[in-house]
Amino acid sequence: MYSADISTAEVVKKQVSYKWRAYISVFTSLVVIQLLAVLFSLNGTGMSSSGGMNYNIRVEYYNADMIMIFTIFWGFITALLLTTKAYREDDFAFVTNRTSGTLSTIIYLWIICSIAGFAASLSGYLLKVVVFLFTSQELLSNNGAEGAGIYVMGLVSLILTIFMFAGFGYAAGMIVQWNKMFVILLPVLFIGLLISLESAGYSMDRFFFQFLFSEQNFWLFIMKSLAVSTAAYVIAFLISNRLEVKR
Amino acid sequence: MMVLLPILILALVVAVTAFSSIGTMKMRLGQGKTGLWMLGGYFVLLLVSMIVSTFLPSETTASMNEESTHSKKRSEISIPMLIAEGKVDEVNKDTLVKEWSFELQDHPLTLEAYVENEGGPGIFIEKTSDLTGKIQASYYRSPIYVDGLKVQEEFKPTLVMNQQTLTVSVENPVDVHYQMFTSEFPFTQFSQNSVGRERGSRIEWGEEAVYIRVPEETEIIGENGNYTLIDPAA
Known part of the structure; x- marks a missing residue:
């Protein structure tokens, strides 16, 4: 018996706050x-490398890019780990249900993905300084893209990409929690599907990477990545509802 | 399948690192501020790097549009063609890299050319009544551009006069090494400049020529094809 009703929004807010403090070690990784x-x-x-006119030019x-790709994988793995039993049970420290638990995890993932994306977007400067320290040579910048507008668009797209892959990790984790058989089945199905599609002439590059990362219209990219992310998180949410409490 | 291998290795590296750090987070619950401190320290490092990087000696190469403009202007000028047609005065004076002057006692001149790599400068010889008892040589070269950025390192051929023999040596090429920072994929995706940009630099090699003026009555002894005699009447 409670003297006051607690709204879902309040529970979610408390859970996000709790997860922020409890899972602070994600930033270490x-x-x-x-x-x-x-x-x-x-x-x-x-x-x-090119040669001509008595010059050997090596660039x-x-x-x-690699830092950003590593960060995207980090988002995937972190979200996957959050679906493990120990973390899911943390939700029950509060008066909660699956909806608020999943919602708070998604908000928490969005926050950490934003921080990770922001850090990754600045990491190019660190690389530049380290390369200069190691070589002490003049650096050339081929900025095909520069300006505040481009930076903001790039940052948003990077955060959305990390969040989308976190969604894949979250969905994959939930599928595995639903049935442990998927620990083996999921990678087999994924790689098998890739090989089958590749041999049939439908490469993943064409159907996934080009669909998203060749999109030059910023707003269309946002819509596409949000649609893919939503699909991943909805799948995770539906599966989480099928999980037994304290399973 | 080979395409997937780097992805799988990458996934493994990230997974091992993430598991090793995150795997212990449950145990650290309530006592761990390490993550936050690390993140704070890392952001300080990134901000310091951002400030320091603005002071590093760096040059920004031209965008693709600027490059094509430069290319068009440069391609209009052909140094070897102008010299071959006897229009040396029309060659851009900025492309004159070095001049030589040698005494020539007798009239026969033996020309030897040593070019280490293929595609060395063309050697053009003009007989002129303006000169007596000496020869003059000039080396012209239009700049080389890497992604629209002028290469500063200079190459000059070696010209040596030994009695009646002029030796033109084009040896020891200049090694130029650049470290180019390119924009990351999220930042090039929405940039118009990045449309069709392929990995690799656009190098504009320019043109070069060795122009030699000799007295009118000089007999030139050289191997076939190692020089071009300018015929003003042509």
Whole structure:
């Protein structure tokens, strides 16, 4: 018997606050992974060499692509881990149901993905300084994209991408929690599907990466990535509703 | 399947790191501020890097549109063609890299050319009545551009006069090494400049020529094809 009704919004708010404090170590892994990616990026992302007119010109390319890709994977793994039994049971520290529990996790994921995306967007500067310290050579910047507008659009798209992959991780984790058989089945199905589609001439590159990452219209990209993310989180939510309490 | 291998390795690295850090988070519940401190410290590091990077010696290469404008202007000028047609005066003076002057006692001149790599400069010889007892040589080269950025390192051929033999050596190419920072994929996706941009630099090699003026009555002894005699009448 409660003397006051607690609204779902309040429960969600409290759960998000609790998760922020309880899972603060996710940032340790984020920092470690981004620094690891900076280390890997020191090798450069490519190199081109040309000779002519008595010159041998060698250009080494650097960017923070790898740091961003590592961060996207971090989002996937972190969300996957949050679906494990120990974390799901944390929700029951409050008067709650599956809806508020899942909702608070999604909001929490959005917050950490935003922080991760922001850190990744700045990591290019760290890479630049480290490369300069190691080589002490003049750096060239080939900024095909610069300006505040481009930065904001890039940042938003990066955060949405991390959040989308976190959604995949969350959905995959929920599927595994639903039936442990999927620990093996899910990767097999995924890789098998990729190979089948590839051999049938329908590559993942065409159907997924080009659909999202070749989209040059910012608003269309937002709509597409949000649609894909929503689908992933809805699947996770539906499955979480099928899980027994304290399973 | 080979395409998936790097992705799987990457996933493994990230998963191992994430599991090793996050896996212990339950145990740290209530006592762990480490994550927050690490994140704070990392952001400070990123902000310091951002400030420091603005002071690093760096140059920004031209965008694709600027590059095509430069290309168009440059392609209009052909140094070897102008020299071959005897229009040396029309060659841009900025492209003159070095000049030489040598005494020539007798009239026969033997020309030797050593070019280490293929595609060395063309050697053009003009017989002129303006000169007596000496020869003059000039090396012209239009700049090389890497993504619209002028290469500063200079190459000059070596010209040596030994009695009646002029040796033009094009050896020891200049090694130029650049480290280019490109925009990351989320930032190029919505940029118009990135449309069709492929990995790799656009190098504009420019043109070069060695122009030699000799007295009118000089007999030139050289191997076939190692020089072009300018015929003002042509």
